[in-house]
Amino acid sequence: MKLLKEEILSKGIVLSDGVLKVDSFLNHQINPILSLEMGKEFVKRFHSEDPNTKVLTIESSGIAPAFTTALELGVELVFARKKKSLTMNDNVYTADVYSFTKQETNTITVSKDFITESDRVLIIDDFLANGQAALGLAQIVEQAGGTVSGIGIVIEKSFQPGRQVLLDAGYKVESLARIESLKNNEVRFVDETVL
Numbered sequence: 001m002k003l004l005k006e007e008i009l010s011k012g013i014v015l016s017d018g019v020l021k022v023d024s025f026l027n028h029q030i031n032p033i034l035s036l037e038m039g040k041e042f043v044k045r046f047h048s049e050d051p052n053t054k055v056l057t058i059e060s061s062g063i064a065p066a067f068t069t070a071l072e073l074g075v076e077l078v079f080a081r082k083k084k085s086l087t088m089n090d091n092v093y094t095a096d097v098y099s100f101t102k103q104e105t106n107t108i109t110v111s112k113d114f115i116t117e118s119d120r121v122l123i124i125d126d127f128l129a130n131g132q133a134a135l136g137l138a139q140i141v142e143q144a145g146g147t148v149s150g151i152g153i154v155i156e157k158s159f160q161p162g163r164q165v166l167l168d169a170g171y172k173v174e175s176l177a178r179i180e181s182l183k184n185n186e187v188r189f190v191d192e193t194v195l
């Protein structure tokens, strides 16, 4: 997605060979116009999986692109919680998500009220690194008896194993920007010719 790649090149900061900081439009401050375009692009890419009846993400940075995707599809958005909320009862699906980056396991939670066996769920997240968050979300959909129609990612770090992990698990993956390398303080995309 051209607009996203341009934003990454102009505003992204390479923190190390493995980490890209995009706080100015995705992870802290949010660019609403770009977010709307992301939603439209995800809907295009997953059109063949229609009807997508629900969008699922995980708080917090997945919410903006998932919201615009849900808006464009005309369906509701559910975001998994990383900490159980005060008002949540035990009527929940959970999955354990191990973060290699943070070296900790988080239990993510979704109320059973919001995903059912008739749902075809489009999973959206901001980053794909090791794929564990997306896999946890997919496990929750499957616990509910629903179908994962696909996994949409804003920024994929293609030099990490996440994409292959999700493909091996049988899911369709679409990433709006695929980063081949962050070496030498430079962002290189997988398909340079697309920009």
Ligand code: G4P
Pocket: 018, 019, 020, 021, 022, 027, 058, 059, 060, 061, 062, 098, 099, 100, 101, 102, 126, 127, 128, 129, 130, 131, 132, 133, 134, 157, 162
């Ligand atoms: P995984 O789900 O692919 O296995 O990823 P991992 O555990 O490695 O990621 C943990 C957190 O770090 C996630 O955010 C993820 O989006 C983020 N992350 C991973 N690599 C990068 C990167 O290169 N740049 C940035 N900016 N973030 C990265 P989170 O803790 O869930 O935070 P948030 O959703 O509240 O922002």
Ligand code: NA
Pocket: 027, 061, 062, 126, 127
């Ligand atoms: Na994130």
Ligand code: NA
Pocket: 058, 059, 060, 061, 062, 125, 126, 127, 133
């Ligand atoms: Na996220």
